[in-house]
Each structure stands twice: as C-alpha cells, then as structure tokens.
Amino acid sequence: MATLKVPAHVPAPSEDAEQLRKAFEGWGTNEQLIIDILAHRNAAQRNLIRKTYREAYGEDLLKSLDEELSSDFERAVVLFTLDPAERDAFLAHEATKRFTSSHWVLMEIACTRSSHELFNVRKAYHDLYKKSLEEDVAHHTKGDYRKLLVPLVSAFRYQGEEVNMTLARSEAKILREKISDKQYSDEEVIRIVTTRSKAQLNATLNHYNTAFGNAINKADPEDEFLKLLRAAIKCLTVPEKYFEKVLRQAINKLGTDEWALTRVVATRAEVDMVRIKEEYQRRNSVTLEKAIAGDTSGDYEKMLLALIGAGDV
Amino acid sequence: MATLKVPAHVPAPSEDAEQLRKAFEGWGTNEQLIIDILAHRNAAQRNLIRKTYREAYGEDLLKSLDEELSSDFERAVVLFTLDPAERDAFLAHEATKRFTSSHWVLMEIACTRSSHELFNVRKAYHDLYKKSLEEDVAHHTKGDYRKLLVPLVSAFRYQGEEVNMTLARSEAKILREKISDKQYSDEEVIRIVTTRSKAQLNATLNHYNTAFGNAINKADPEDEFLKLLRAAIKCLTVPEKYFEKVLRQAINKLGTDEWALTRVVATRAEVDMVRIKEEYQRRNSVTLEKAIAGDTSGDYEKMLLALIGAGDV
Incomplete structure (x- = not known):
C-alpha cells in the first residue's frame, strides 16, 4: 500500500503547472509550494503536470526543478516527479x-x-x-x-501463483548442495534465482527451510557476492524486509546515506511504503517518520515526510 | 515483404467461420476451401475468424482443424492459423x-x-x-x-539505427581474439552477440570483415556450438540468407524435412518471404515454388504454395 496522499480535490494540471512556475519565479524559490504539489500527486497526475508545463512554458519541468533546487532536496523532488x-x-x-x-x-x-x-x-x-x-x-x-x-x-518472470512442489523440492536440493559447497555463483543457482516465478521461488525456499533447518540467508556473511545473491532472494520474496534494512542502514550510518534514503522513499511511496513503515517500526521500535525527522532537515526532510504520508494533505 | 495474398474483398469473419464449419461437415473434409480461406487472411483477420468461430460453435477452430486434418497439411494449417x-x-x-x-x-x-x-x-x-x-x-x-x-x-535489443563506431572496432577486436583462440563460448563473445542492437552488431561484423579480411562465418565448420553461434549472427544481420539455407537444406534432404519447411513458410509468409524467395532463386537457380512443388504433394503442397504467393487469390 502506498503512503502517497493525494487530496480529494486535485487542481487541474494547468493550475498546478502555473503554481509551480510561480514557485520558481521572483526572489527565492517557494519550496513548500513545490512539495505541496509534487509530493501529493500520483504518477499519472505528475505526468500531466509535466506535459502541461512543457506546453505552457516551453521547458521541461525537471529542468526548471534542476535550476531552482539543489542537493538532496532536488534529488528527492526530481526522482519522485519522474514517471x-x-x-x-x-x-x-x-x-x-x-x-x-x-x-x-x-x-x-x-x-x-x-x-x-x-x-x-x-x-x-x-x-x-x-x-x-x-x-x-x-x-x-x-x-x-x-x-x-x-x-x-x-527476466520476464511468470507472475501467476501456480507452484510445482516437485520442482520446489528438487531445486531446494540443488540450492542446498551448491551452497554447502560455497558455489554461490554456480550456474544452477543463478538459473533458479533468475528465472523462476516469485511464487515458485518462495515455495523452493520454504522447502529449503523445512528440509535443511535453516534459512538460505544464514550462509557465510563475509562473501560479497553471496550478500548480493541473498539480497536478491529477499527482494524477490519479502521486499518490505529488504527495504526496511536499506532504510535502517541508511539512517543509522555515521552521516546518513541520502542516496539510499531518497531512492527508497521516492520509489516506494506509491507502492508499498505502508508495509515498509510497519516493518521499520517493528524492527527499530521507532517510527520511520521519527527516524527520518531525527536524521534529516529542512525541505529535504519535509519532502521525505510528505512522501511517507506524515501529516495531512 | 509478405507473400501472403489477401483478396480485395474479404468476407465477414462470421461468413468465413461458417464456410470453415461447412468444410468440416458431411463426408470428407473440403481441404481446398480451408486453404482458400485460412491461407488468404492476415493475422488480425484469422484472429477474428477464430473468435467468431468459438462464439458460434463453442469450439476452438484449432481443435476442429486438429480433428479434421492430419499430418503435414494439418501442421501447416494450424501453425499458420495461430497468431x-x-x-x-x-x-x-x-x-x-x-x-x-x-x-x-x-x-x-x-x-x-x-x-x-x-x-x-x-x-x-x-x-x-x-x-x-x-x-x-x-x-x-x-x-x-x-x-x-x-x-x-x-533480450530486448535496442532497435534504433544509431551505431557507435569506436565500440564496433573494439568489439570486433574482442571477437577476433576469442575466435582465433577458439573460445567461441567466451562470455565476452556471448555478451556482444546477445545484447548489442542489430545495427551495432552489423557495424562490428563489417569492421571485423574489413580489418581481419575474412568473415566471422568462415571459422571452424566442425564445431557444433560455433555453427549455432554463426547462425545466430546470420539471423541477426541477414535473416533472409539464414532462412534460404534452412529451406534449401529441408528440400534437398533425402526425405524432405517437413517440420523445417512448414515452420519457415508459416512464420515468414506474412513477414519477409518475398526476400527469402529471391535469395532462394539466386542461390539455387530454381524458384522456391518449383522446388516445393517438386518435393511435396497434395493439400500440403497447395497450402505451402498458397502461403508463398504462388497463383492468384
């Protein structure tokens, strides 16, 4: 579920475009107005605003944003505005x-x-x-x-929920053998992870867990390639846990990792940020809002908080 | 260019469906009528006929064809009828x-x-x-x-005509080195062949030819994997030559290879069969029509000849 909040009555795209143009004009930029508009429109609406803006002012909205804004705030606004x-x-x-x-x-x-x-x-x-x-x-x-x-x-994975349990068992066995031998980049491991449907992969991992008594994610934490492979499996089966961890590490880092923080917020606000926030709170005993507010500031903070649904529209 | 001939006035899909139903009914099947209809409708028209047929008779047209026809003729009609x-x-x-x-x-x-x-x-x-x-x-x-x-x-190759000549030169060199070393399945060779756009690959092969004085296709005719790799390169850059060769080998074989013959005719009739026929005549000094007529018979022959545009509609 998305955290993006769109007001009940959305202005016409031409009106939004005009307001944005006003926000760029004169002394200084009206950052709050930019947030009020762009952080509260869905992808289709933002596309229309961009289109209308280009027609009215002969310039790409992203270019105007690039000229008017800077640093982390700019990156958050530009990334989110993109389709x-x-x-x-x-x-x-x-x-x-x-x-x-x-x-x-x-x-x-x-x-x-x-x-x-x-x-x-x-x-x-x-x-x-x-x-x-x-x-x-x-x-x-x-x-x-x-x-x-x-x-x-x-990949263009099959997206149905059908699962072949015989296959799940045989491929869990293959994964087990290769991982026991530390052959993390074996072509059979890569084939299974890169081609099977998410439902099928999930069944395979469940069988792995049941049959071999520990999760695939427990193996050899020092191997860099294995870390990436494990993260891929996590993304394919429990993406909200993967994103929670990226956010946690970005925020807890000495000096926040703004690139990761912005990327996750901008890409997930319209998708599954509600679930990610739940995971975050469960794992960190603090809300994501509070964590972000404690670690960022100014317009950048306001933009991120708007996207994760803090406050009213 | 397609060899498929569609009449100037095409009957309504419901009429075609009704005629086909009649062709299946009673004693024996009216094969000529099936050819007259299905071998002279384009993909969109055939889809509509299938849809209308299903609505009118509660059965997939392909199933009816499967019940009424047999052997090579059946395969040709069914393959061509499919979207x-x-x-x-x-x-x-x-x-x-x-x-x-x-x-x-x-x-x-x-x-x-x-x-x-x-x-x-x-x-x-x-x-x-x-x-x-x-x-x-x-x-x-x-x-x-x-x-x-x-x-x-x-692959989802880029389809533009833009070509990077620096890249073409450097990748021609890579191909040359690997092929000289008989490392046909080297990951760089595979990367180049499987990811580059057709235009880019063509530029790379032209440079290969110019710089190294012989075509990539000349190397080591005994290696089975290399044969497939060479054929892939041919398909990507000069598909009509590839298809000409498949047809030539299918027809010249002791006992025609009907599977290959049917496949090429059914898949290319609506695409580039005109070019393939030109290539065939140039290479074999006989028209494809004549070659097919000499090697096949009955309704199967009639179906293939209709698809490659022999005779009038």
Whole structure:
C-alpha cells in the first residue's frame, strides 16, 4: 500500500503547472509550494503536470526543478516527479556508470518490480539512452556479478501463483548442495534465482527451510557476492524486509546515506511504503517518520515526510 | 515483404467461420476451401475468424482443424492459423521438450523477430504455459548452449539505427581474439552477440570483415556450438540468407524435412518471404515454388504454395 496522499480535490494540471512556475519565479524559490504539489500527486497526475508545463512554458519541468533546487532536496523532488519506469531507467543507468556504479541498485530494480514494470523500465531505457539496459549492465559488470545481474535485469518472470512442489523440492536440493559447497555463483543457482516465478521461488525456499533447518540467508556473511545473491532472494520474496534494512542502514550510518534514503522513499511511496513503515517500526521500535525527522532537515526532510504520508494533505 | 495474398474483398469473419464449419461437415473434409480461406487472411483477420468461430460453435477452430486434418497439411494449417506471438510461443515450447527439442528453433525465434515481437512471444508463453520462456530454456539446456540461448530469448535489443563506431572496432577486436583462440563460448563473445542492437552488431561484423579480411562465418565448420553461434549472427544481420539455407537444406534432404519447411513458410509468409524467395532463386537457380512443388504433394503442397504467393487469390 502506498503512503502517497493525494487530496480529494486535485487542481487541474494547468493550475498546478502555473503554481509551480510561480514557485520558481521572483526572489527565492517557494519550496513548500513545490512539495505541496509534487509530493501529493500520483504518477499519472505528475505526468500531466509535466506535459502541461512543457506546453505552457516551453521547458521541461525537471529542468526548471534542476535550476531552482539543489542537493538532496532536488534529488528527492526530481526522482519522485519522474514517471516510475523512467525513474527506474534513470537509476539503473546511473548504476552502470563508473562513479555511481552499483550492483545493488540494479539488483533492487530487477527484483522488486513486477515483470511488466521491469519491462517498462527496459522500454524507457531504450527511449532515454538509445541502448538496452542489459547491454549496459553486461558491458559494465564482469565475472559472477555479470552472470547474476544480466539475467536478473532481462527476466520476464511468470507472475501467476501456480507452484510445482516437485520442482520446489528438487531445486531446494540443488540450492542446498551448491551452497554447502560455497558455489554461490554456480550456474544452477543463478538459473533458479533468475528465472523462476516469485511464487515458485518462495515455495523452493520454504522447502529449503523445512528440509535443511535453516534459512538460505544464514550462509557465510563475509562473501560479497553471496550478500548480493541473498539480497536478491529477499527482494524477490519479502521486499518490505529488504527495504526496511536499506532504510535502517541508511539512517543509522555515521552521516546518513541520502542516496539510499531518497531512492527508497521516492520509489516506494506509491507502492508499498505502508508495509515498509510497519516493518521499520517493528524492527527499530521507532517510527520511520521519527527516524527520518531525527536524521534529516529542512525541505529535504519535509519532502521525505510528505512522501511517507506524515501529516495531512 | 509478405507473400501472403489477401483478396480485395474479404468476407465477414462470421461468413468465413461458417464456410470453415461447412468444410468440416458431411463426408470428407473440403481441404481446398480451408486453404482458400485460412491461407488468404492476415493475422488480425484469422484472429477474428477464430473468435467468431468459438462464439458460434463453442469450439476452438484449432481443435476442429486438429480433428479434421492430419499430418503435414494439418501442421501447416494450424501453425499458420495461430497468431504470430502464440505460434512462436508454441514452437519455442516444443523446442524445449525432450523429443522435439531444438536449440536451432529457439535461436531462430530469438534472433529473427523484432524486440517487441520477441517480447510478445514471452507474454504469450506466460499465458499458454504458465511459465516463462527463459525458465524453460534455462531448465532444458545446459553448458554453452544455455549460456547462449537464455540471454538470446531474454533480450530486448535496442532497435534504433544509431551505431557507435569506436565500440564496433573494439568489439570486433574482442571477437577476433576469442575466435582465433577458439573460445567461441567466451562470455565476452556471448555478451556482444546477445545484447548489442542489430545495427551495432552489423557495424562490428563489417569492421571485423574489413580489418581481419575474412568473415566471422568462415571459422571452424566442425564445431557444433560455433555453427549455432554463426547462425545466430546470420539471423541477426541477414535473416533472409539464414532462412534460404534452412529451406534449401529441408528440400534437398533425402526425405524432405517437413517440420523445417512448414515452420519457415508459416512464420515468414506474412513477414519477409518475398526476400527469402529471391535469395532462394539466386542461390539455387530454381524458384522456391518449383522446388516445393517438386518435393511435396497434395493439400500440403497447395497450402505451402498458397502461403508463398504462388497463383492468384
């Protein structure tokens, strides 16, 4: 469930566009007005505002935001304003670039989106970068990471709930053998994790747990590749727990990890942030609102809190 | 260009459905009438006929065809009648099954369809088999074949004509090195062939040819995996030459290879059969019509000839 709050009566896109233009004009920028509008419109509404804004002022709203805002606040507003598929394409593209490269972001996008959402990201990637997502991922990764990440971002998993229990048992056994042998990047492990439906994978992991008495996630915490593989499995089966941990680590870090915090809030506010907040409170005995308020400040804080549904519209 | 001939005035789908029903009824089946209708309607029209038929007679047209027809004629009519995405999903599914398994058919479907067509095959595969295409391919192949085929069927290649010449040169060099070392299944070779756009791959191969003086297709004709890799490259860059060769081998074989012949005719009649026929005549000094007429007979022959545009509507 989304934490995004949209007012009962939403102004016309032309009115929102006009208000935003006013917020940019004159001395200083009216940040509160920007938050009041953009943090309280859904993806379709934001797209319409962008379209109307371009028609009225001959400039992309994102470019105006880029000129008027700065730093973490800018990144939060721009990321959230983007259409979800475009936003993921943008984040994935960043994640293949040298100075912002991240196997984790690629894995997160590949494993927590639905099959159709991920395909829409691949379409947006063509449009934005004149290349395919998988060719950039393949080109900019190597070894075991390439073996895992290319099929992850290329997957179009079956989304039905049907489960084949015989298969779940046989593949749990394969996973067990390979993991006992520390062959984390074995091609059978990669095949199972990258191609099976989420429902099927869940059945396989349940069987693993029952038959072998411990969760797959307990193995060898020092291996970097295994960490990524475990996180992929978590994203595929219990995404809210994965996101809770990313938020926890981002906030608890000495010096908040704003990139991770902004990314999770901007990408999940319209999806499952209610569940993530529940997980966060259960695990940290403090609400996510309180944690974010204690760790951030100013307009950036206001933007994040608006997106996670703190306060009224 | 398609060889499929659709009459200037096409009867209403309900009329076609009624005629087909009549063709099935009474003593014997009216095969000519079936050919006259189904071999002369485009994909959208055939879909409408199937829909109307189901509504009128409570049975799938494909099931009726299956009951009334047999052998090669049946396969040709049924394959052609299927919607292109469904047909490819059906062929790909067959190609992952034990007794009809074929790396070649999987490669052909992955490499000769457009990116969006291939994605539609993956969607149809979900609907028909409650699984993903890539999970079946990964599950039923191994070793080098899996390394090549899984990314091929999962690809969503960029389809623009933009070409990066620096990249073409550097990747031609990579291909040259690996192929000189007979490392045909090297992960860099696989990466280049499975992720680059067709235009980019073409530029890379042109550079290969210019810089190294011989085509990539000349290497080591005895290696089975290399044969498949070479065929993939051919499918991606000059599909009509690939299909010409499949037809030539199917027809020249001692005992025609009807499966290959039917597959190519049924899948290409609505796409590029005009070009394939030109290639065929150039390479064999005989028209494809004549070659097929000499090698097949009866209703099967009539169906194939209708699809490759022999005679009038």
